[in-house]
Amino acid sequence: MAYDLELINLGKTYDDGTTAVANFDLSVTKGEFIAFLGPSGCGKTTTLRMIAGFESITSGDIRIRGQRVNDLPPERRPTSTIFQSYALFPHMTVRRNIGYGLEVKGMAKAERDAKVERMIANLGLEDIADRRPDKLSGGQRQRIALARGLVVEPDILLLDEPLGALDANLRKSIQNELKLLQRELGVTFVFVTHAQSEALSLSDRIVVMNRGRVEQISRPHELYTRPNTAFVAQFIGRNTIFEGVIGQVEGEHVAVDTPIGRLVGVANGAVAGGSSAKVVIPAEAIDLKVPVSGEAPPRNAIAAKITRSHRVGNVRRLAVVLPDERTVALEAHVDKYPDDTFADGRDLVLTWLPDRATVIAA
Numbered sequence: 001m002a003y004d005l006e007l008i009n010l011g012k013t014y015d016d017g018t019t020a021v022a023n024f025d026l027s028v029t030k031g032e033f034i035a036f037l038g039p040s041g042c043g044k045t046t047t048l049r050m051i052a053g054f055e056s057i058t059s060g061d062i063r064i065r066g067q068r069v070n071d072l073p074p075e076r077r078p079t080s081t082i083f084q085s086y087a088l089f090p091h092m093t094v095r096r097n098i099g100y101g102l103e104v105k106g107m108a109k110a111e112r113d114a115k116v117e118r119m120i121a122n123l124g125l126e127d128i129a130d131r132r133p134d135k136l137s138g139g140q141r142q143r144i145a146l147a148r149g150l151v152v153e154p155d156i157l158l159l160d161e162p163l164g165a166l167d168a169n170l171r172k173s174i175q176n177e178l179k180l181l182q183r184e185l186g187v188t189f190v191f192v193t194h195a196q197s198e199a200l201s202l203s204d205r206i207v208v209m210n211r212g213r214v215e216q217i218s219r220p221h222e223l224y225t226r227p228n229t230a231f232v233a234q235f236i237g238r239n240t241i242f243e244g245v246i247g248q249v250e251g252e253h254v255a256v257d258t259p260i261g262r263l264v265g266v267a268n269g270a271v272a273g274g275s276s277a278k279v280v281i282p283a284e285a286i287d288l289k290v291p292v293s294g295e296a297p298p299r300n301a302i303a304a305k306i307t308r309s310h311r312v313g314n315v316r317r318l319a320v321v322l323p324d325e326r327t328v329a330l331e332a333h334v335d336k337y338p339d340d341t342f343a344d345g346r347d348l349v350l351t352w353l354p355d356r357a358t359v360i361a362a
C-alpha cells in the first residue's frame with residue numbers, strides 16, 4: 001500500500017544533546033486527519049518541523065508518497081505548514097497573501113489568480129480579500145492562513161496548534177469548518193495540539209506522545225476504551241488506576257489482585273500470571289450502587305464513601321473516597337437514583353462490567 005506519509009524510526013537529538021524525538025514510526029494514508037497530542041515538550045513540534053523540512057533529522061527516514069524526502073529543503077517538499085502565529089505578511093492584501101506561495105513558485109498570473117479566487121470563495125473570504133491581515137480578526141486571519149496553505153495544493157497540510165490563538169467559541173466553530181474542509185478536499189492533515197478535546201473531535205487517528213516517544217497510535221475512541229500505557233490512561237479521559245499482580249487469566253478477562261481486592265478487566269497486550277499490572281477503569285464505566293446489608297457485594301466492586309456531592313442540572317457531581325484513601329470524582333444522572341442516594345457520608349459500591357476496564361502490563 002502506498003502511504004501519503006511514512007515516518008520510519010524517526011529521531012531527533014538537538015546539538016545540545018536533548019533527544020526531542022526517538023523511534024517514531026507512523027504510516028498515514030491519503031486523506032487521513034492525524035493529530036500529534038501530548039504535553040508541552042513531548043516532541044510534537046519537532047516532529048512536524050522535520051516533516052516540513054525546517055528541522056534536520058538525526059536518524060530514520062521520512063517518505064512522502066513513497067519518496068524519501070530527508071534531504072529535500074522545505075520548498076521542494078509537497079507539504080504546506082500553518083503556524084500558530086499564521087505568519088501572514090502585514091503589508092500585503094489578503095488576496096496577495098494567499099497567492100504568495102504560487103507567486104514564489106513562478107506560476108503564471110492568470111492561473112494563479114484563478115486558484116486564489118477559488119480558494120477565497122471556498123473559505124468565504126470575498127468580503128475581506130482586499131484588506132490587510134492586521135486589520136482582521138483572529139478567526140479571519142486563521143482562515144487566510146488556511147487558504148494560503150491549501151492554495152499550493154500540498155499532498156500534506158501540516159498544522160502547528162493552528163487554533164491556539166483563538167478564543168474558545170471561535171475555536172469550536174473553526175474546528176468544525178476545518179474538519180468539513182479537510183473531508184471535502186481529501187488532503188492529508190497532520191495537526192499538532194496539546195488540547196485533548198480538539199484532537200479527539202477532529203482526528204481519524206491520534207498519536208499520543210510523551211518525552212519524545214510514541215505511547216499509542218489509535219482512533220480517538222480506542223484511546224478512551226483501550227489505553228496501551230499508564231501514561232495514556234492518565235492523560236486521556238478520566239480513569240482510576242489500580243496497581244496489582246495478575247491473579248488469573250480467564251479467556252479475555254484478567255483478574256488483578258490489588259490492595260483493595262481482586263479487580264477484573266480485559267488485557268490490552270500480553271500479560272502473564274504473577275506479573276505486575278494496572279487496572280484502568282474509566283469514570284463513565286462505573287455504576288454506583290447502594291450497598292444492601294447482608295447481601296454479598298457484587299464481583300468487581302469497590303466500597304466507597306461520599307465526601308462531597310452537588311447537583312448541576314440533571315447530574316450530580318460526587319467526590320468519593322476509596323479504601324486506599326484516594327478521592328475520585330464521579331458523576332451520576334439524578335433520574336437513575338432515589339433522591340437520598342447521594343447524601344454526604346453515604347456508603348456506595350462502585351462496580352463496572354469487566355469488558356469496560358483495561359488491564360495493562362506495569
Ligand SMILES: Nc1ncnc2c1ncn2[C@@H]1O[C@H](COP(=O)(O)OP(=O)(O)OP(=O)(O)O)[C@@H](O)[C@H]1O
Nearest residue numbers: 014016018020039040041042043044045046047194
Ligand atoms: N532548538 C532546540 N534546541 C534544543 N532543544 C530543543 C530545541 N527545540 C526544542 N527543544 C527541546 O526538544 C523537546 C521537544 O520540544 P518540542 O517543541 O518539539 O515539543 P512540543 O511537544 O511541541 O511542545 P509544545 O507543546 O510546548 O510546543 C523539548 O525538550 C524542547 O525543550
